[in-house]
Amino acid sequence: xxxPLFPTTPARGRRPGSVPLLLLQELARSPRQDTPDILxxxxxxxxxxxxxxxxxxxxxxxxxxxxxxxxxMLDHAAEMIEQGDRLQASEKIWGAAAHRVKQIAAERNWxxxxxxxxxxIIQYLRRQTGNRRIVDLFGSANDAHQNFYxxxxxLDGLTDKLEGTRELLALLDDAHRTLPSDLPMPDDRHxxxxxx
Numbered sequence: 613x614x615x616p617l618f619p620t621t622p623a624r625g626r627r628p629g630s631v632p633l634l635l636l637q638e639l640a641r642s643p644r645q646d647t648p649d650i651l652x653x654x655x656x657x658x659x660x661x662x663x664x665x666x667x668x669x670x671x672x673x674x675x676x677x678x679x680x681x682x683x684x685m686l687d688h689a690a691e692m693i694e695q696g697d698r699l700q701a702s703e704k705i706w707g708a709a710a711h712r713v714k715q716i717a718a719e720r721n722w723x724x725x726x727x728x729x730x731x732x733i734i735q736y737l738r739r740q741t742g743n744r745r746i747v748d749l750f751g752s753a754n755d756a757h758q759n760f761y762x763x764x765x766x767l768d769g770l771t772d773k774l775e776g777t778r779e780l781l782a783l784l785d786d787a788h789r790t791l792p793s794d795l796p797m798p799d800d801r802h803x804x805x806x807x808x
Contacts, residue, residue, distance in 0.1 A: 678715035682708045682781065689774050693767055699760055701770050705777050706757030709750060712781050716788045722797045736798035741787045749780035 689704035713733050717724035724730060734750045756773045759765040765773075 678711040678718060682711035682715065685711065686774075686777065686781070689770075689777075693770055693774060696767065698765060698767060698770060699763055701767075701774070702756040702759040702763075702765065705770065705773050706753050706760070709753035709777050709780055710757075712784050713750075716784060719788070720793070720795065720797075732798050737784065737787050737791075740791055740795065741783075743783060743787075746780065746783050746787070749776045749783065752776045753780060 685704040685707040689701045689708060692698075692701035692704055710730060713730045714724050716722075716737075717729070717733055722729075722733060724733060731750075734747055738744060738746045752773050753776070756765070756770065756777075759770070
C-alpha cells in the first residue's frame with residue numbers, strides 16, 4: 613500500500629515549508645522490487661509532490677501588506693534606538709520608507725522592483741505634489757540605509773532620521789490619497805539614465 617506523500621494533518625514537529633517526511637521516505641525506498649509501471653508511478657508522484665512543495669515555499673504577493681511592514685519597521689526602529697542598536701535602527705528606518713513606496717506602487721500598479729524604481733517614484737511624486745521635502749526625506753531614510761553598512765551615525769542622528777521618516781510617510785500617504793487614482797505610471801528616464 614502506498615501512503616500519501618503529504619499527510620492530511622501536519623506531522624508532529626514539522627515546520628511549515630519543510631520537506632514532507634513521506635516524500636523523503638518515498639525517495640529513499642529501494643526501487644529494486646518495483647516493476648517498470650510502479651517505478652514510473654513513483655517517479656510521477658515524486659515530481660508532483662516536489663513541485664507542490666516547492667510552489668508552497670514562495671508567493672508573488674507579500675505575506676503581509678507593505679503598509680503593515682512599513683509601520684512595524686517604524687515601530688522597531690524606535691525600539692532599536694531605545695536599545696542603542698544603531699545598525700538595526702538604521703535598516704528599519706530605511707525599510708519603513710521603502711515599504712511605503714512599495715505600497716503606493718502596488719496600489720497604483722507601478723513597477724517597483726529596484727532601488728532605482730523607488731527613487732523614480734519619489735521623484736515623480738515630488739513633481740506631482742510640488743513638495744521637494746518628499747525627496748529630501750527619502751534621501752534621509754536612504755542615508756540611514758547606508759549607515760547600516762557604515763555604522764557612523766550617532767543615536768541622535770538616527771532619532772532625527774526616524775522623525776524625518778515619520779514625516780515622509782505622512783507626506784506619501786497624503787500624496788497617495790489626494791493624487792488622481794488614474795495617474796499614469798512614472799516614466800523617469802532622466803533619473804534612470806543618470807543613476808543606472
